[in-house]
Amino acid sequence: IADKKNADLRLMMKEFHYADIAEIAEELTKDEATYLIKLLDSEKTSDILAEMDEDLRESILKNLSAKEIAGELEELDTDDAADIVSELPKDIVQEVISEIEDKEHAKDIVDLLRYDEDTAGGLMAKELVKVKENWNVLTCVKEMRAQAENVTRVHSIYVVDDEDKLKGRLSLKDLLTTSTKTHIKDVYISKVDYVTVNEKSEEVAKIMSKYDLEAIPVVDEIGRLVGRITIDDIVDVIREEADKDYQLAAGITQDVEADDSIIELTRARLPWLFLGLIGGIGAFIIMEGFEKILAQGYAILFLFTPLIAAMAGNVGVQSSAIIVQGLANDDLKGSINKRLVKEMLLATLNGIVLAMFLLLFVWLWTKEPQLALAISISLVAVIIVAGLIGTFVPLFLDKRGIDPAIATGPFITTSNDIFGILIYFWIAKLVLGI
Amino acid sequence: IADKKNADLRLMMKEFHYADIAEIAEELTKDEATYLIKLLDSEKTSDILAEMDEDLRESILKNLSAKEIAGELEELDTDDAADIVSELPKDIVQEVISEIEDKEHAKDIVDLLRYDEDTAGGLMAKELVKVKENWNVLTCVKEMRAQAENVTRVHSIYVVDDEDKLKGRLSLKDLLTTSTKTHIKDVYISKVDYVTVNEKSEEVAKIMSKYDLEAIPVVDEIGRLVGRITIDDIVDVIREEADKDYQLAAGITQDVEADDSIIELTRARLPWLFLGLIGGIGAFIIMEGFEKILAQGYAILFLFTPLIAAMAGNVGVQSSAIIVQGLANDDLKGSINKRLVKEMLLATLNGIVLAMFLLLFVWLWTKEPQLALAISISLVAVIIVAGLIGTFVPLFLDKRGIDPAIATGPFITTSNDIFGILIYFWIAKLVLGI
Incomplete structure (x- = not known):
C-alpha cells in the first residue's frame, strides 16, 4: 500500500484507532513505518508511538528531528511522554525537551524522569484535576473545566489544602448533585486511598485491584499531591508481572518475545x-x-x-x-x-x-x-x-x-x-x- | 475479639474498607465469620460477601435465611448479585429472588443468570447510564441524576435510539462543557467500541486493554444495549487467566489455591x-x-x-x-x-x-x-x-x-x-x- 498514495492513506488511517495503526506499523518495515508516522499528524501519531513496540519506536524516533519528537511529546500525557523521553539517547534529550513549546508540560516530563520505572512515581501522570478545599462548588466547576482540558479522563477530583497537601476527594457525581454555593470543605470525602511516589508498582497494582480503584493519587514524602495513576497503566503492570513469572517458571530470563532476535x-x-x-x-x-x-x-x-x-x-x-x-x-x-x-x-x-x-x-x-x-x-x-x-x-x-x-x-x-x-x-x- | 462486644466490634468495623473486612473474615472460623456478617448492616456486608473467597461465602450464606440473602443482593450491583445467586443451591434460588423487594433489580439479576460465566454477558452489570438521542442536555442531566443513583461509577453515558439500540456515547466532560439546550443527537460521539453478549471474556479483556477502555457497553444479538463491563472486572479476568496458564504450565489443573484442601x-x-x-x-x-x-x-x-x-x-x-x-x-x-x-x-x-x-x-x-x-x-x-x-x-x-x-x-x-x-x-x- 505504501507506494506514496498519500491522500488515500491518510484518509484510510483516519478511520483506524491508534492502537490498530500501531499494530499495522509493526508489520511494516522500519522505513515504511517511519514514512507512515511522518505522513499523519502528530495528534494521532503520538498515540501510535506510545502504543507501539519499544524497538520499532526507537528506530522511528531516530529518523525524526528533535523538533518533530517534541511535537509528538506535546500531544501525549506526561506519563507516556516521560516513558518515551527515557528511551531517547542521552545527547538529544536536552534538545528535545527545550523544543517543547508548553513549558509547563516540559517541566512535568522532566519531573517524572527522576522516578524509577518500577515505582508509583514512574507510573503516574501529572495530569489530574485538583481543587482547593476553601473553594466553593462554582469556582470549582470553573477551574475544573480549565484543568479538564488537559486530562483525558477525569476520575476523581482531588482536594488539596493551600500547601498542595492531599486532603480528600470529590466525585463528579457529587458535584453534579450539590448546590453551587456549597464550600468544597463541606462536601469532600476525607477518606482517600493514595500511594507515595516510592511505592513499588506491584504494590500499587495490588492496592488498586483490591479496592477496585480506577485511579489513585500519588503523594510525595511530605504528603503533597504530585500525580495520579490510572487503572489502564495498572493493567499493563499486571500483565507484565504475570508474563515475567510465567517466563521465569519456564526458565527464561528477561522480558523476551517470540519475535526477538x-x-x-x-x-x-x-x-x-x-x-x-x-x-x-x-x-x-x-x-x-x-x-x-x-x-x-x-x-x-x-x-x-x-x-x-x-x-x-x-x-x-x-x-x-x-x-x-x-x-x-x-x-x-x-x-x-x-x-x-x-x-x-x-x-x-x-x-x-x-x-x-x-x-x-x-x-x-x-x-x-x-x-x-x-x-x-x-x-x-x-x-x-x-x-x-x-x-x-x-x-x-x-x-x-x-x-x-x-x-x-x-x-x-x-x-x-x-x-x-x-x-x-x-x-x-x-x-x-x- | 469475637466474644460478643457487639458495639465495639461494629464501631471498629466501620473504619475498615470492605475488602479488608473480607480478608479478616477469611482468617476467622466459619461461625465467627457468619456472626460478623450478621452483626453489620447489609450495605457493608453485601460488599464484603462479594469480595470474599467462594468457599467461605457459600458456608456463610447457608446460615442466612432467604430474606437475609435477598437483603444482601439488594445492595449489590447486578453483576456481583448474579454471581452470588449462581452459587446458591438451586432449591432456594427461587425463594431468594422472590424476596428481593426491588422487582426491577430482581429481574436484572435473573436476566444475567442465563449468560455463561466466561462471556461478556457473564461479566456485565445492568447498571449504566443511558440517554435517548433525541433528548436535550437538560433532560439528559435530570435523567442522569436519577439513573446515577444506582450506578457506583459513571464512566460513559451511552446514547441509544428509541428501540434501545446503541448509537454512541457521551462523556461527562462533554456534558459539563455544552449548553443545556443542545440536543444529544448533535453532540454525541458515534464511534463507540462495544462487545456482544456472547464474546469470550478473554476477548473482552484484550479489547479493553488494547484500546485502554475503562468501561465497554455490551449489546445483544440485534444491537440493543443490555449492560456494560467495567475495567475492575477485567482486571480479575486477566489475573485469573494468568494464574490458570501459570498453573497449567506447572502441571496443575483447575483453579486451586494453596489453602484448598x-x-x-x-x-x-x-x-x-x-x-x-x-x-x-x-x-x-x-x-x-x-x-x-x-x-x-x-x-x-x-x-x-x-x-x-x-x-x-x-x-x-x-x-x-x-x-x-x-x-x-x-x-x-x-x-x-x-x-x-x-x-x-x-x-x-x-x-x-x-x-x-x-x-x-x-x-x-x-x-x-x-x-x-x-x-x-x-x-x-x-x-x-x-x-x-x-x-x-x-x-x-x-x-x-x-x-x-x-x-x-x-x-x-x-x-x-x-x-x-x-x-x-x-x-x-x-x-x-x-
Whole structure:
C-alpha cells in the first residue's frame, strides 16, 4: 500500500484507532513505518508511538528531528511522554525537551524522569484535576473545566489544602448533585486511598485491584499531591508481572518475545539450560558413585532414573508454583511449618497412589517383587522430599527478599533431579540389602 | 475479639474498607465469620460477601435465611448479585429472588443468570447510564441524576435510539462543557467500541486493554444495549487467566489455591503426575530395548539419561512457553514453518554451546574422546528435536482450538523425555558403531 498514495492513506488511517495503526506499523518495515508516522499528524501519531513496540519506536524516533519528537511529546500525557523521553539517547534529550513549546508540560516530563520505572512515581501522570478545599462548588466547576482540558479522563477530583497537601476527594457525581454555593470543605470525602511516589508498582497494582480503584493519587514524602495513576497503566503492570513469572517458571530470563532476535532469545534461555546441564552432570556423578550396583546385577535400577528425576521435578514444580502464586496474591496464611506439614501429607498421598501403580508395573514386568517394592518405596520418599523442597525454597527466597518466582522452573527441577536420584539409590540399596 | 462486644466490634468495623473486612473474615472460623456478617448492616456486608473467597461465602450464606440473602443482593450491583445467586443451591434460588423487594433489580439479576460465566454477558452489570438521542442536555442531566443513583461509577453515558439500540456515547466532560439546550443527537460521539453478549471474556479483556477502555457497553444479538463491563472486572479476568496458564504450565489443573484442601489439591495435581509416571515407564521400556549396550561395556551411556531427559524437558518448556505467551498476547506473526526454522537455529546454537561443554567434561572424566563425541552429538540432536516439539505442539493445539497453555509443562516434558532418550541412544549407537 505504501507506494506514496498519500491522500488515500491518510484518509484510510483516519478511520483506524491508534492502537490498530500501531499494530499495522509493526508489520511494516522500519522505513515504511517511519514514512507512515511522518505522513499523519502528530495528534494521532503520538498515540501510535506510545502504543507501539519499544524497538520499532526507537528506530522511528531516530529518523525524526528533535523538533518533530517534541511535537509528538506535546500531544501525549506526561506519563507516556516521560516513558518515551527515557528511551531517547542521552545527547538529544536536552534538545528535545527545550523544543517543547508548553513549558509547563516540559517541566512535568522532566519531573517524572527522576522516578524509577518500577515505582508509583514512574507510573503516574501529572495530569489530574485538583481543587482547593476553601473553594466553593462554582469556582470549582470553573477551574475544573480549565484543568479538564488537559486530562483525558477525569476520575476523581482531588482536594488539596493551600500547601498542595492531599486532603480528600470529590466525585463528579457529587458535584453534579450539590448546590453551587456549597464550600468544597463541606462536601469532600476525607477518606482517600493514595500511594507515595516510592511505592513499588506491584504494590500499587495490588492496592488498586483490591479496592477496585480506577485511579489513585500519588503523594510525595511530605504528603503533597504530585500525580495520579490510572487503572489502564495498572493493567499493563499486571500483565507484565504475570508474563515475567510465567517466563521465569519456564526458565527464561528477561522480558523476551517470540519475535526477538535469536541472540536475545539465546541470552534469555542459555543460562537456565546451562544450569540444567550442570544438574545432569551432577546426577551422572552421583550415579557413578552407585556403579557397583551395576556389577551386582541390579542394572535395571538405572533404567528408572529418568522416571525418578521426572517425578521429582514435576512434584517440585507443582508445589513451588502454588506457593509462588499464593505469595503473589498475598493469600498465604499460617506458618512455614504448617505449609510443610500439609505438603508432606499431600505428597505422601500422591506418592502412595503413584507408587502402587509403579509397584504393579515393575512386579509384572520383572517378576521380582522385592525389586518392585524397593523402587516404589523410593518413589514415595523422592516425591515427599521433592514436595518439601518445592514448598520451602520459594518461602525461603521470599523471606530473604528475593523474587520467589525464580524457584519454579529449572532451579527447582535441577535440584530435585539431583536429590531425587540420590535418595532413590540410597533407599533402593537399603531395601534390597546391597 | 469475637466474644460478643457487639458495639465495639461494629464501631471498629466501620473504619475498615470492605475488602479488608473480607480478608479478616477469611482468617476467622466459619461461625465467627457468619456472626460478623450478621452483626453489620447489609450495605457493608453485601460488599464484603462479594469480595470474599467462594468457599467461605457459600458456608456463610447457608446460615442466612432467604430474606437475609435477598437483603444482601439488594445492595449489590447486578453483576456481583448474579454471581452470588449462581452459587446458591438451586432449591432456594427461587425463594431468594422472590424476596428481593426491588422487582426491577430482581429481574436484572435473573436476566444475567442465563449468560455463561466466561462471556461478556457473564461479566456485565445492568447498571449504566443511558440517554435517548433525541433528548436535550437538560433532560439528559435530570435523567442522569436519577439513573446515577444506582450506578457506583459513571464512566460513559451511552446514547441509544428509541428501540434501545446503541448509537454512541457521551462523556461527562462533554456534558459539563455544552449548553443545556443542545440536543444529544448533535453532540454525541458515534464511534463507540462495544462487545456482544456472547464474546469470550478473554476477548473482552484484550479489547479493553488494547484500546485502554475503562468501561465497554455490551449489546445483544440485534444491537440493543443490555449492560456494560467495567475495567475492575477485567482486571480479575486477566489475573485469573494468568494464574490458570501459570498453573497449567506447572502441571496443575483447575483453579486451586494453596489453602484448598488436600483432596482438592490432589485432584488438581495427581493426573499430571500420573502422566509423568507413564512417561517414565515409557523411558524405561525404551532403555530396556537398548539393554544390549549394557553388556557391550557402554553402561556409562545410561548414566547420562537423566541429563538428556532434563535438557529435552527444559528446552521444550522454554520454546513452548514463548509460543504460548505470544499466542495469548496476539503478537505472533508469520507462518508455522518460519517459527520452526527460527527455533531450529536457536536450538542448534544453544545445543552446540552446551554440547561443547559436555564434550569437554566427558572427555576429561572418561578419557574416551569417541564416547564424549557420541554423547555430545546426541545432545545437540535432542535439543533441536525438543525445541521443535515445543514450538510445534502449542501452535498445533491452537490451530485445533485447544488451549495451547496445556502444552507447557508435564505434557511437553513427558513427551520430550521419551523422544529425547530414544534419539540419544539411537545416535550414540550410530556414532559409536555398536
